[in-house]
Amino acid sequence: MSYEINDTEFKRLSGLLYDIAGISLSDAKKVLMTGRLSKRLSALGLDTYTQYFKYVTDPAHADELRFMVDLLTTNETYFFREPQHFEFLKQIVPKSIASGDVYRVWSAAASIGAEAYTIAMVLADKLGVEGAWEILGTDISHSVLEHARRGHYRMAEAEKIHVPYLKKFCLKGRDDQAGTFLIDKKLRQHVGFEQLNLNVEGMKKMGDFDVIFLRNVLIYFDIPTKQRVVANLIRSLKSGGYLIVGHSESLNGITNVLTLVKPTIYRKP
Helix, strand or coil, X not given: XXXXXXHHHHHHHHHHHHHHHCECXXXXXHHHHHHHHHHHHHHHCCCCHHHHHHHHCCHXXXXXXXXXXXXXXXXXXXXXXXXXXXXXXXXHCCCCCCCCCCEEEEECCCCCCHHHHHHHXXXXXXXXXXXXXXXXXXXXXXXXXXXXXXXXXXHHHHCCCCHHHHHHHEEECCHHHCCEEEECHHHHCCEEEEECCCCCCCCCCCCCEEEEEECCCHHHECHHHHHHXXXXXXXXXXXEEEEEECCCCCCCCCCCCCEEEECCEEECC
């Protein structure tokens, strides 16, 4: 069955997504919305998106609302995406960590964990797999975080991982796991994942981080949402720490707290 969405239905559902996650969907995203939600209408025995809107806004169906947000906020990610940022990370990671200190990095929009585990490979290479470092990965989507915690991926997703890292930090699947790989437990034990909505006003402080990655997320937000999200993250960034955004993003007009080091990389004084 084909499910058509009219302008009013699209406006209602996209408005709901904006209120929850701060993500703005243009009219050009109608195809994306119907492509991701049509199966839910079918599974629930609903005929229209108006019925689906009423369903997900019913407090009795909070799980479906969460599932809707998951479906509409999952975006492309892969290991070593925009590799210049990881080269920069290699340069700024200290050769050693003072006794009692921990080098902390936050992957703020972690999705399925590819970015967080890429960071882990870099830190393990620089500070040792048993070193004093840890990574927090957060995302609004519960389902992608379940994937991230497992650290289990299709071998095709290893394409951008440097061969030495692949051999050192990844376990190749055999038998019924052939065609997959698992991030080594020694790496995974340094990485924690937590569900978090970055768009919440006055979001709790997540800790004190040396580096925060917020890449390829701001492009989905309007200016007020960008300002709120960035302000939320800055509170958890150490003085002298770095905030890294995606190559198509900028903090120009978003905050005056951070200093531009080079395109897409900012430092907190």
